Amino acid sequence: MAKTRSFTIIAQDPSIKDGGQILTAEIHVPYEDLGPGPRGYRAHVVDYDSSQRVLYKPAELGSDALDRFAKATDAKLLSDPAFHAQNVYAIVMRILSRFEFALGRRIAWGFGGHQIHIAPHAFAEANAYYSDDDQSLLFGYFPGHDGKPIYACLSHDVIAHEAAHALLDGIRDCYTLPSGPDQAGFHEGFADTVAMLSVFGLRRIVARLLPDAKGDPTRVDKADLTVEKLKKSALLGLAEQFGREMSAFRDEALRRSMELPPSKDAMTDFSYEECHKRGEILSAAVLNAFVQVWRARLNSWLPTEDKTVHKARVAEDGSDAAEQLLTMLIRALDYCPVVDITYADFLSAVLTADFEMVPDDGTYKYRSLLLEQFEKWGILPASTQHGHREAGAIPDTGAWELPKDAADLQYDGVHLDSLVRDPDEVFRFIWENWRRLGIYEGAHTRVTSVRPCVRTGLDGFVLRETVSEYLQTLDLEAKQLGGFGIEKPKGMPDATPVRLRGGGVLVFDDFGRLKYHVRSRINNAPRQAKRLDYLWRRNIKDRDGRYGFSDGAPRGRRFAMMHLRRAGRLPKEEWRD
């Protein structure tokens, strides 16, 4: 049986042409026996158009690993729904396998089922979103300037963006719950970043964005390869292309990210509290670091004597840099707190994940460059911040520190075999070590996952870890907050129901010994006060008027509304009851 299968996809979107034809790419995804749809073990394309009430015949891509659209004409690519089905299937599976490669394990969807439903022509609406309640990725369509339909399902970054939401939800389902501005911005910012880096992972796309050297379209002037010029040609170039017909689906986040002037006060500036603007900070920091890394890679080989160099070689470095950065960001998710993530936490998680694989920061200094870019936004690794998470720091890396008092942890009666697969065994470990781990005993506590992982570095170095997560909840009335030392938001009535959340990630090494404990203590009063104050000020409550439970979004429409809000299509609230 073949190990992988190649599929033709539209590299970016149908408006991007090469030699007069739609720019396509061939991508490889793990082979599987595909039923009609296609329907595989993790994704099932159901081509039902709910606006027209039409079910298109499920695409039969066969089990012979042949790419049926390898030589298809543009007209065929646009008019054959079977190709649209292939395009969404292949891109979603590519993103899924990128996540699985980075994390060294299978990734479950956030809704409990094995297969996500993908509707490539779900409705006549300029929107595309992930709906956990419907276990679906939904892509809309609408007539373009010339009256011809524009399809979200043919846009690589839109598909990658939605798939990233779904996967992030599978890994950290609490990130859709009400928290602070960072968590609200993280879902969008992370999905945007994954989408951009995924597009940059295609060499043909990168090569196409580079300006031609005079008289030779296969080469590029060395003078055009400075950090500033790469930013302009590659990032802003892509942003400009995104701004064409498909902008209805993407809302130009990339352009805005690139144009945001870095500011050290941004994270405390009220205007950056809005979740989309917050999300753009994350993309801005990562994408700027991407260009820096790209340039660092070029520095290692650019000849001093020649004026021009091969575009393909430059593009190769760009897409390799994008791929590697993407791996780092995804890998970080296992080291992220389970609730209330901040950008500072994410930065520490990225640094930890990479530190584990590449202790010396490698040749191109990805970590240093990321640190530098985040710092421009006033974002320092959480582990270096006094009092935060009490995790302390390894000051020169910004990674999470090893647990304090690790030597005192009690392992008696804990079985290694079970510890790597059984939530009850992990709970037993917690039970024996409440105080040593600094976990509050009085809250409802549940171990939600135990995931053994095998990660491979670029140099073949293999890292085995077991990542386990626990969640804590505590339901109170506002008047009880004081008993926990938590300041009640100004003006919040005493009887208001509030939910506090906490939890942590326990990372065990090969020998079942605790290596990291990324904690969000439920009894961390300043954190809880800050969170409740934000929810209260922003009026983020559920439909019963409770704070910290859910954000009150209608069933299945959290991401639909997030995108509409981003496009300014939902009214703002001024008076709240």
Place this chain on the structure above:
Amino acid sequence: MYDVGFGDCFLVSFGYGGGTYRHVLIDCGSSTENKAHMQEVVKQIIGDCGGHLHGLVITHRHEDHLSAFGLKDVGAKLAALNPDVVVQPWTEHPDAKADATSAPSVFTGKALAHQDSLAAAQKFIVQLNENSSKLLRGVGPVTRSALLSAAQASIPNKAAIQQLQDMGKKHAYVYYGSKSGLEAVLPGVEVTVLGPPTLKQSDSIRQQTTSDPSEFWKLRSRLAAAAIEHPLQARGTPLLFPRAPTSSIAASPSYVKWAIEKLDRVNVDNVFQIVRELDKEMNNTSVVLLFEVAGKMLLFPGDAQLENWEYALHDKAVAKRLQGISLLKVGHHGSTNATPKELLWDKLRNRGPKGKRGRLVSLLSTRPGKHHDVPRKSLVTALNDETVLHSTDAWKGKSKPIKETYTL
């Protein structure tokens, strides 16, 4: 203020000494009251204005602001008041059609696209209403009724729109900063148009949408067109892929049917969204007028929601001037974002506890239960605590008056 249930109807009369008055009627519509009631209201108006209107302002084209003009006999009686000037938002200009060969200067290509978009979306609502049994197949009665009720306000009242076009001696189609058209009929009164902004104005402060400001409107236009065309395509003749083979839903495996059920529900949610968006868009075409006379300022903002207000309030001089208003017609029947809290309310100088000299007067024409969360309790509480509030909702009992008069 006349009691029209959920709707608006105000007569503003300016005294010119010697018992002479000049009258401006602002809106006359209801989405809850019947024809008999509206007949009674119009009878009152005729009496109050002595059979002639100097000005008529129709803030926007929602049912609850103009329905009386479309009622047989009632509309004719209103027309007989023969207003000297009829004031409407620029979006109502009869030349504002996509196929117009000449248009007033305010109608740029973007503006036409906006018109198109509103018209197309309204068409969608009409069809939704007329074909609800087919389009909302499988939708439960509660959802269906909520959806159709939400859509109702946006169904264009052709008779009323025609009546308005035919009546009056002069028409003014106004926008922020334009003349009101009332200058000649209200000498001594300064009338300032604070909304709606033109697209160019609105786009200049809009940062939430795309960098090409017109995209926002174009998208709407296309979105609305798509929404109309697709559900109403004859079954079996799909627009998207006419030649692609289709499958029978009934004969599909259960796991496909399961997904289809979910998608049908998603579609209803999307239709709801379009209805809500259109409602908001229409509200944002509202004429916002400020009358200033003898040191008093009266603010009538129709149903303007935040996006309409934002342009005017962006201008510091305007925002400062508004701080001193004496009378506020509460926007959009007391909804959540038609009385901008930080930009307007918090800065109003004449708010204050009972007994405050020159305390702000507020007029609220509303009926709870028609629209979700309207009027907002928190807003009504604030109005009660800090203004002299007159609310039609408070006119309870059998001898409920049909109007109340206030003298400033």
